[in-house]
Amino acid sequence: MLGLPPFEEVIAAHGAVVLRVCRAVAGPDDADDAWSETFLSALQAYPRLAAGSNVRGWLVTIAYRKAVDRIRAGRRAPIPVGTLPERPSLDRELSDAGLWRAVAALAPKQRGAVVLHHVGGLPYAEAADLLGTSEAAARRAAADGIAALRKALDREESI
Amino acid sequence: MTNPDALTRLLGAERDAEAEAVARLRARVVSQASATGLLDVAYRTLDTPIGSLLLAATPEGLVRVGLPNEDQARVLGELAARISPRILHAPARLDRAAREIDEYFSRSRHSFDISLDLRLAHGFRRSVLHHMLEIGYGATASYAALAAASGSPKAVRAVGSACATNPLPLVIPCHRVLRSDGTLGGYAGGLEVKQLLLALEARPGDGL
Structure with a gap:
């Protein structure tokens, strides 16, 4: 019988990707709380998860919702790219905070598609379900989001 | 213009500092x-x-x-x-x-004072484990004696499986159960471990 692995393994395997999703959606300052809420809520529901489920996709979905809730709560709106103190570049020295702030500044549909697909690794079809849109529209929104990110990051670089 | 592939790779890439943050949040x-x-x-x-x-x-x-x-x-x-x-x-x-x-x-403790959850043992095996808890430090009992104490003198083999499947070895001292002729019998953790535990308990105490 193939059962659910101990939750400890789930955190070890997926803690980092959940953190990136939280940082990309809620921004670096609210990401920690979104991460904790994600894993506490996942731990509560975990025994009811069907064995063999895509645990990563399940967690990314929860993390995205928790992080969006944090933004909606309005405690701290994402900081617009224009006010960045850092200058993001695409080499490995890039400030993650800068990148995540740029992602957070995208239009909501674009941000959702970029985060769920490129950061969280969800297929477009699953990202589309979560965003309440079609697979084609999610694909388009992700492409538009990447284009907008490139523009924003290049603008920062050329200052 | 930045390369879109580099950008999408970067969005999905692991970061060095993440492990530390995850460890802190995990705690x-x-x-x-x-x-x-x-x-x-x-x-x-x-x-x-x-x-x-x-x-x-x-x-x-x-x-x-x-x-x-x-x-x-x-x-x-x-x-x-x-x-x-x-x-x-x-x-x-x-x-x-x-x-x-x-x-x-370190031989400064002869009995455990912690609550046990025996939910992994059922029926006869569970009652054998209860009786095993009564075998004191440094003492031994035979599989047959344990079967008799558990109310089924003929169930010697079943006592053997209760020992073999003991979910709490050491704390429930299945290492103190031997054959009637005094030979070791079996031990799930390996006979050398059983021997070591019996030898540890047989040495004159110094800590108590």
């Missing part, structure tokens, strides 16, 4: 889970003279001791299937059990 979740009753099984490992033990506890008490020859990942997988998959590495919940086992190996 926070473990203590919150413990405080809110979401932690069904806590575990830790413990280095002892016989090797690394796995200790696991439910809120009711110590539920499993994994001997050094057991695959710890497999033991945890079994606990996930048989008790609950809400399993976290939470050493603080096992501080007391770990301390008492340390004291046992």
Whole structure:
């Protein structure tokens, strides 16, 4: 019988990707709380998860919702790219905070598609379900989001 | 213009500093889970003279001791299937059990004073384990005597399987059960471990 692995393994395997999703959606300052809420809520529901489920996709979905809730709560709106103190570049020295702030500044549909697909690794079809849109529209929104990110990051670089 | 592939790779890439942040956040979740009753099984490992033990506890008490020859990942997988998959590495919940086992190996402790959760043993096996708990430090009993004490004098082989499947070896002293002729019989953790434990208990005490 193939059962659910101990939750400890789930955190070890997926803690980092959940953190990136939280940082990309809620921004670096609210990401920690979104991460904790994600894993506490996942731990509560975990025994009811069907064995063999895509645990990563399940967690990314929860993390995205928790992080969006944090933004909606309005405690701290994402900081617009224009006010960045850092200058993001695409080499490995890039400030993650800068990148995540740029992602957070995208239009909501674009941000959702970029985060769920490129950061969280969800297929477009699953990202589309979560965003309440079609697979084609999610694909388009992700492409538009990447284009907008490139523009924003290049603008920062050329200052 | 930045390369879109480099950008998408970067969005999905692991970061060096993440492991540290995840470890810090994980500790926070473990203590919150413990405080809110979401932690069904806590575990830790413990280095002892016989090797690394796995200790696991439910809120009711110590539920499993994994001997050094057991695959710890497999033991945890079994606990996930048989008790609950809400399993976290939470050493603080096992501080007391770990301390008492340390004291046992340093021969300053002869009996354990921790609550036990026997949910992994059922029926006759469970009642055999209860009787096993009455065999004192340094003493031994035969499989046959234990069968008689458990109310089924003919169930000697069943006593053997109760020993072999004891979820809490060391703490429930199946190592003190021998054949009627005084030979060792079996031990799930390996006969050399059984011998070592019996020798440890036979040495004159110095700590008490």
